[in-house]
Amino acid sequence: MSQSTKQAPLFKRFLAIGVGLIGGSACLSAKKQGLVGYVLGYSRRFETSHQALSLGIIDECISDASDPNLRSVDAVLLSIPVRQYEAVLRQFLPVLPANALIFDAGSTKNDVSLVVDKLEHEFPGLKARFVGAHPIAGGEQNGPKAAVAGLYQDKTCVICADPKTDISRKKLVEKFWSALGSKLVEMDPLDHDEMFGAVSHLPHLLSFAYVSSVLEHPKGAKFMSEGGAGFRDFTRIAASSPEMWADIFQNNDKALLSLLDNFEETLKQWRSAIQNKDRKFLDQALKRASEYREGWPNGHV
Amino acid sequence: MSQSTKQAPLFKRFLAIGVGLIGGSACLSAKKQGLVGYVLGYSRRFETSHQALSLGIIDECISDASDPNLRSVDAVLLSIPVRQYEAVLRQFLPVLPANALIFDAGSTKNDVSLVVDKLEHEFPGLKARFVGAHPIAGGEQNGPKAAVAGLYQDKTCVICADPKTDISRKKLVEKFWSALGSKLVEMDPLDHDEMFGAVSHLPHLLSFAYVSSVLEHPKGAKFMSEGGAGFRDFTRIAASSPEMWADIFQNNDKALLSLLDNFEETLKQWRSAIQNKDRKFLDQALKRASEYREGWPNGHV
Numbered sequence: 194m195s196q197s198t199k200q201a202p203l204f205k206r207f208l209a210i211g212v213g214l215i216g217g218s219a220c221l222s223a224k225k226q227g228l229v230g231y232v233l234g235y236s237r238r239f240e241t242s243h244q245a246l247s248l249g250i251i252d253e254c255i256s257d258a259s260d261p262n263l264r265s266v267d268a269v270l271l272s273i274p275v276r277q278y279e280a281v282l283r284q285f286l287p288v289l290p291a292n293a294l295i296f297d298a299g300s301t302k303n304d305v306s307l308v309v310d311k312l313e314h315e316f317p318g319l320k321a322r323f324v325g326a327h328p329i330a331g332g333e334q335n336g337p338k339a340a341v342a343g344l345y346q347d348k349t350c351v352i353c354a355d356p357k358t359d360i361s362r363k364k365l366v367e368k369f370w371s372a373l374g375s376k377l378v379e380m381d382p383l384d385h386d387e388m389f390g391a392v393s394h395l396p397h398l399l400s401f402a403y404v405s406s407v408l409e410h411p412k413g414a415k416f417m418s419e420g421g422a423g424f425r426d427f428t429r430i431a432a433s434s435p436e437m438w439a440d441i442f443q444n445n446d447k448a449l450l451s452l453l454d455n456f457e458e459t460l461k462q463w464r465s466a467i468q469n470k471d472r473k474f475l476d477q478a479l480k481r482a483s484e485y486r487e488g489w490p491n492g493h494v
Numbered sequence: 495m496s497q498s499t500k501q502a503p504l505f506k507r508f509l510a511i512g513v514g515l516i517g518g519s520a521c522l523s524a525k526k527q528g529l530v531g532y533v534l535g536y537s538r539r540f541e542t543s544h545q546a547l548s549l550g551i552i553d554e555c556i557s558d559a560s561d562p563n564l565r566s567v568d569a570v571l572l573s574i575p576v577r578q579y580e581a582v583l584r585q586f587l588p589v590l591p592a593n594a595l596i597f598d599a600g601s602t603k604n605d606v607s608l609v610v611d612k613l614e615h616e617f618p619g620l621k622a623r624f625v626g627a628h629p630i631a632g633g634e635q636n637g638p639k640a641a642v643a644g645l646y647q648d649k650t651c652v653i654c655a656d657p658k659t660d661i662s663r664k665k666l667v668e669k670f671w672s673a674l675g676s677k678l679v680e681m682d683p684l685d686h687d688e689m690f691g692a693v694s695h696l697p698h699l700l701s702f703a704y705v706s707s708v709l710e711h712p713k714g715a716k717f718m719s720e721g722g723a724g725f726r727d728f729t730r731i732a733a734s735s736p737e738m739w740a741d742i743f744q745n746n747d748k749a750l751l752s753l754l755d756n757f758e759e760t761l762k763q764w765r766s767a768i769q770n771k772d773r774k775f776l777d778q779a780l781k782r783a784s785e786y787r788e789g790w791p792n793g794h795v
Contacts, residue, residue: 406760435780459707479736
């Protein structure tokens, strides 16, 4: 954390919609930094918000939008699957103060822009008070139990603000993630989705599809009981949350499918080099990929 | 190591053909265990065997097959790319004692069987004294400097003996790898190649091809400077030795291309599910792959 002493809260009454690994860790870290006063928490499943309460992640559970405590909330953090944004915002926006800041932590960003665009007609001014972000942190464990203060320390947080976003709102959100220890990067939502399509969504898709193809092999179970170190690393990411990844693949379909086209084109070249015993191609292509990979900074995000 | 006191050497005069990570580590470990008496070392490049000498991996450098010291060698370990076996064996077999044990540490095994089959006509009895093995160990670093005693401790070593292999020779080789701490598994060469095609060669191919496709993307350099944790793990294996992997892809082409067919078929299904927004397929397929992957033992090889 950037400061050891508590600061004046950025937000007096904070509503966390989603209190799992991402939202829960944001609450724990924000509480530790004194960024938030009183924290309300909402989850689709009441057991989840109740668990977050008992773990000290939130101070009070909200069961639905009829709760009068919502009327004095000054900021809302959405940490739920992006596909639930529209329904949840329609449910909560009518009861939240009309100037409450809304920000999010979703893994895809153009779909979030489209939801906010769509809701702007019903809730004029929403675009000005909505700030999209993608904190690049996570893990294979999910739910409130997996939440930890410090999850965002030294991680990158991509801010995707709309040209219509209030500068002051954006600054508040930047202050929030900075205080949790994140390094900020600003990106256009489409650029964000293309980049993360390339560095995260495509490798996840390949890893899931690879595990799936081994699983369908008649000797899959036998193969599974063996396997080298490369196998483990390559497929570790396939143990991630299925629901979250189904959302991501669905919501970033355009960028992902275009990147998949490139990958399949490359794979076709490699396949034909193996088929045609084109050793020169294999040597050059492997050398290039290997040198490129070796040059990557290992400590980064 | 399985014993703390030195045992009587299994091999009095040992020839290591290849003294890099694999061969060098075998020599260091075997010396530590007292399995080998005097160790001769040969490498394509004289600098390499000289380096191995200075690191204490071998006791003497052999520059070529004319060296009279070869005449009293009782065992030879091949730890060089499999594609070099035929030429190297043709060079050394005429000068080595006709009863010298030959064993190997190559990552593919059916191609090794074919080389031995082919050379049996020129060197009758070779099959009886050749024992194929694949110790499942390695790393991203190569060469004598990367060699360490203990590399094979608690690793799996697959023994692929021919029905014509002398039982006594096979037992010697099993004793050798066991004494280095390896757990032995016996497999048919074709089964070995299919299994390692699935658990090692295919994921390496996908990882190399993936890095290559990012590299060809106009924004590849930008993507490279970012990237999440999944990206790093997924591509870590693409930093492995290009030459070794070109050999493996070329030598295990049949099994690999058949596994690649399965993978591409699976990927096609996933692609069409993403294109058609088939959420049910995505949910089920992701859940299945994720559960399957979670069930894998993390401590294994």
